Amino acid sequence: AQSVAQPEDQVNVAEGNPLTVKCTYSVSGNPYLFWYVQYPNRGLQFLLKYITGDNLVKGSYGFEAEFNKSQTSFHLKKPSALVSDSALYFCAPSSSNYQLIWGAGTKLIIKP
Amino acid sequence: SQTIHQWPATLVQPVGSPLSLECTVEGTSNPNLYWYRQAAGRGLQLLFYSVGIGQISSEVPQNLSASRPQDRQFILSSKKLLLSDSGFYLCAWSPGQASANEKLFFGSGTQLSVL
Numbered sequence: 001a002q003s004v005a006q007p008e009d010q011v012n013v014a015e016g017n018p019l020t021v022k023c024t025y026s027v028s029g030n031p032y033l034f035w036y037v038q039y040p041n042r043g044l045q046f047l048l049k050y051i052t053g054d055n056l057v058k059g060s061y062g063f064e065a066e067f068n069k070s071q072t073s074f075h076l077k078k079p080s081a082l083v084s085d086s087a088l089y090f091c092a093p094s095s096s097n098y099q100l101i102w103g104a105g106t107k108l109i110i111k112p
Numbered sequence: 113s114q115t116i117h118q119w120p121a122t123l124v125q126p127v128g129s130p131l132s133l134e135c136t137v138e139g140t141s142n143p144n145l146y147w148y149r150q151a152a153g154r155g156l157q158l159l160f161y162s163v164g165i166g167q168i169s170s171e172v173p174q175n176l177s178a179s180r181p182q183d184r185q186f187i188l189s190s191k192k193l194l195l196s197d198s199g200f201y202l203c204a205w206s207p208g209q210a211s212a213n214e215k216l217f218f219g220s221g222t223q224l225s226v227l
Contacts, residue, residue, distance in 0.1 A: 034215065036216075041221070041223070042220055042221065043118075043202055043204075043218030043219050043220045043221050044156075044202070044204075044216070044218045045218070046215040046216065046217070049215060088154075090155075090156070099158060099161070099171075100158075100216070102155050102156040102157075102158075103155065104154050104155040105154050105155055
């Protein structure tokens, strides 16, 4: 069965420190990989995606993600966290029928 | 530019009552349309998707149904709501004829409470 794992239910980071939100997946073939962010009581917003090419993908709001094929991981990163980055983050690889497989989400809390 | 509208933002309904949530997209034609449910502010569950008028695919059997009466209109319905239907419902669209690398654009969601 195809699946995605976001092993951390919550990540706490001090403002100004680097952050990492982890994602690993088990999907056949070469899936496309997405990160979305959800602010409280809102819909999701697209952050970035990996299709092919450079393993480091840059996205919105200073976020980037590193694709690692051997580890089937797609971790979200940011060099310096802001309080406004506090939100719920979803990793979503595409499945074999082109639908997205959604992770359970990781709550990111940035403390001033 | 494209926009997606979803309403109402919040809804409180008694058990056994009907449901109709509406979603419309502007600024594009022949979009792919989606209904998701998000329980307890966590993972998303795809309920329905549509690649064209009258074409609805259901991902999970349940108490809900979807219809697409117009190209840019997607409606989520129920004849009789259950307590378990409570949740945050999200409508989304992606460009028509989309390949797997197209991103989704989400509406602002409807918080449904069934009491």
